[in-house]
Amino acid sequence: MKRTILSLLALCLLGQTFAQSTSLKRLPSVGFGFFLKDFVTPQSIGATSLNKTWKDKTYAKQSDLLPGASVSYFQGITSHLDFMGQLGGTFAKYSYKNKVTSTKEGFLTDLDAHLNLKLFTDKALINPYLTAGIGGSMYNLNYLMAYAPVGGGIQINVGKGSFLYLQTTYRYHVGGAAAENLNYSIGYASPIVEPKKPKAIATPPPPPVVEKDTDGDGIVDSKDKCPRVAGIAKYDGCPVPDTDKDGINDENDKCPTVAGLAKYNGCPVPDTDGDGINDEEDKCPTVMGLARYMGCPIPDTDGDGVNDEEDKCPTVPGVKSNAGCPEIQTKINELAKSIYFGLGSVIISAKSTKPLDEVAAIMKKYPATKLSIEGHTDNVGSAVINKKLSQKRADAIKTYFFKKGIAVTRLDAIGYGSEKPVADNKTEAGRSKNRRVELKATYQ
Structure with a gap:
């Protein structure tokens, strides 16, 4: 049953290997870590069951865990699949499978190879992964035993390709007297090579873009607010405006909002005396008058101070009290x-x-x-x-x-x-x- 599970996991990893892009592969990296090895919990599970082990609390206590150190090597296969090789060692009284347990403490060496299937690419800050592989153990340089590590972990990106990893594996017996055990490890890894910089491909510069100038005023259409009418840069390519439409542009028009004449610099014909009759038609341009007298005041022919319209004797001086006539x-x-x-x-x-x-x-x-x-x-x-x-x-x-x-x-x-x-x-x-x-x- 265990071998069946291992085979299925291996097939999944291989399938993922061919499915992933290699554009973000992990660089070759070396890591160092520490681990705790647990023989007690797997033995309890094997003797009873996982549920009973948990219920009866027959899993390993802190004093049952064996500390050790490891060195690891990582190499990206695809952006989601890494190869991991690990060498670890610890001092232990090894409980051989189907053999007499060692009564003396000896040095246990583990060497294994893994495929780590990552959920994300290495750009992610936190990247969960599954791991599976094959490995071997040697105790006191006497016995060689085979096992298959299966488990999972989390990689934490710390920048520039370096990362922390937390990993738990269950090491299944494959051959020899290898005893099943759990390995809880933590470590740090960093690239040992610089990333390759892509070769710059020299490409000829693009031909210069010649922008269109429809009206030929020297201002290209993209910057010309009046692209079909020649103008000047000061007015964003438009002609000098003529706000009052009197034919005199605003720069030369002293009255740019009121239609006028060129002879008056764009202003209307003036009305100096303000009588509503422009100076060109006003015969008395500096004295207020009436239109019927061509801009002049009402005349006083006899000069008696009574204007002709009110003077009953307009040609004979008189008095105002007598309607401009003499007092006769x-x-x-x-x-x-x-x-x-x-x-x-x-x-x-x-x-x-x-x-x-x-x-x-x-x-x-x-x-x-x-x-x-x-x-x-x-x-x-x-x-x-x-x-x-x-x-x-x-x-x-x-x-x-x-x-x-x-x-x-x-x-x-x-x-x-x-x-x-x-x-x-x-x-x-x-x-x-x-x-x-x-x-x-x-x-x-």
Whole structure:
């Protein structure tokens, strides 16, 4: 049965040998170790069973273990399979198989060869493995005995190909008087040769890569943000930008975000006075004005401080309080006091000619002036008759001015009768004041 197990294990190891790559084989290494040899536990198992040995605690105690030393040699076969040769020695009273046990302590020498099947490659920090092989023992240089070690262990990578190993093997009797035993060992191994460096194969350098420059601006396409438009390195191969699209690039454009003209360095036509009319169209570029006056302020033709749009007499200096016209109402009011009619008559008194002529002269001097002629009476007599009388008197004066060359369109006549008294009609003095003609100048 034991030989069957050994044969199966050997076949597995051989199969693994042919299956593995040799790219990570262990370098030839030498190791030194210590071991404890146990004859007691295998004898108890052989006499009874593993279960009974464990249950009855008939396995070896610390005092039953025999210390020894060993030297080992390791050689990689594949990246997962190593050859291991080991020579060990210890002092013992050897219990021969099927022979009388030695009563004297002698020197026991073991020499065996193993195949170690590793779970990982030697790059792993911790690498479990199975081991199996064949070996021989010699006791006191008298007896040669054969055995087959089977077991397992752990390798611990400590760098540069060196490693620690912990190993337990069961040494099965194969021939002679060899006694079965357990071997518990610990050791350290290190390579004895330097790893071969792969020969460098001289290869011709690859041909230089000529990068494409589609737009021919000297900047290759891989670094050109505008590979189809010639540009400059400063802008990663793109042309100088024209942010406002006015045809003047940003480097020459003093107003790069506002469309403008080349004559103004890329800025719009200026508006110096800020009136919304650019200087090229503004006839008064330094003074705020209006578009209807081509950028100039509203004119003041007569220079009286009242602009022409508000000046009813734009060509004649006047005063602001009189809409830009001269203050002539006071003069006209004085002249109107000298206009007389006969009692109950619509004929203008001769002494009224001079003041009326002066009013006509004023009207000619200020052609924008219009005149309202108002007739008034006292309350003596019929109100209807008084109103008709006042209207006829106003019409008489209107006719007089018309004959003096004043356009009828500038004249307006109206009779109020006694409707608008300015004094008390109860007295003669009051009634005298109410019988009057008023001239009111207005301006177009």
